Amino acid sequence: MSRPEAPLLDSRPAVGDEIKKDFPLLMAHPELAYLDNAATSQKPEAVLKALDTYYREANSNVHRALYSLAEKSTVAFEDARRTVERFLNASSPREIIFTRGTTEGLNLLAWSLSELLLGEGDIILVSALEHHANFVPWQQAALRKGAELVLIPALEDGTLDMGFLNELDSDGRAAKVKIAALAHISNAFGTVHPVRILAKWSRERDIPLVLDAAQSAPHLPLDAQATGADFLVFSGHKVFGPMGSGVLWGREEWLEKMPPWQTGGEMISSVKPEKSTWNELPYKFEAGTPDVAAAVGLAAALDWMSSHGVERLEARERDLETYAMRKLTEVEGLILYGPRDPYRRRAVYSFNLAGIHSHDVAQYLDKVQVAIRSGHHCAQPAMRLMGIPSTARASLAPYNTPEDIDRLADAVRGVQEYFR
């Protein structure tokens, strides 16, 4: 495979196929080409070990007791927060809120920001290519508040028409936009959205920008502050961590002003019959007993990524992506969605085969042990725009190999042969 153009700062040898050895499930199933990484990733041994060790050696409830075991659990939880803080280059652990995943983070933000900022006639700006998790919570918030959900339109190649921002400025609607939310990378088409453009536009108008990093956190180094966004959310299970783990990063000045989403234990400072006051950040947004093991497992996953070097993992993926793009575009009759420019797309290959339903494609591929996903990928508005009900979707992680991609391409030809 060819090396990327930009030299890596990390001088270690390139990450090779041996990285697969870190993943027990993949080693136990050498026959499997796992290409459903946009849905969830496999877990390295380090994560399984961290979960096991936590429950064997530290399990007890956090923050609330004075005995040593609870202290150990609290330290593990808060250390995990520090790991996330470093990973994202956040400016304080107060900005890191543990969630159950991207969906929960976005629901928290949609509720809390709309309570703080939204009135009748205001606008929430999202894109036409969002996952339902970054669409429906905003739609519901708009309905609750008598506001309007406005979509940045998409173009035929699965990119966004950012010229629409000028339209909002010239027709006066920009003044009504109170919240903006955008995916970093589209789970439906793999498009890398121009976050910086929206961030600059939003910043100039003092509009908070929420970045859905569910599909970017596994694939590129994330510097939360440098994105220009005010909030960023991602899921642990897509970055090699446990299911039910996730992170919400927010700028402290915003989090301080926002009302809590859920109420109950842990997020409280004082409770009186007539009034309650809230705990300091980040606990104000962490009501109830958290999934401590999930947070510890997520931190182990981020440590695993850092130990290989996020840039080196990305470089390996870029090589795989170049190869995948070539192999898939060589398949006659394969309709590939999303931009062709490798700098505008990452890791996700959504396609259809003329005359064959995407479910049939995925089922056939399963028979030859190639695991991909088919359907609307929780992005019905995006599918509708493309005029299609569904796609077959293969998606990469650094543990994939060129052989996995060969098998995908061969299996796709096999489907065409079978349905001919």
Ligand SMILES: Cc1ncc(COP(=O)(O)O)c(C=O)c1O
């Ligand atoms: C772009 C994007 N946003 C949000 C989500 C929701 O993530 P989760 O189901 O982990 O909460 C996904 C999941 O696929 C996604 O790809």
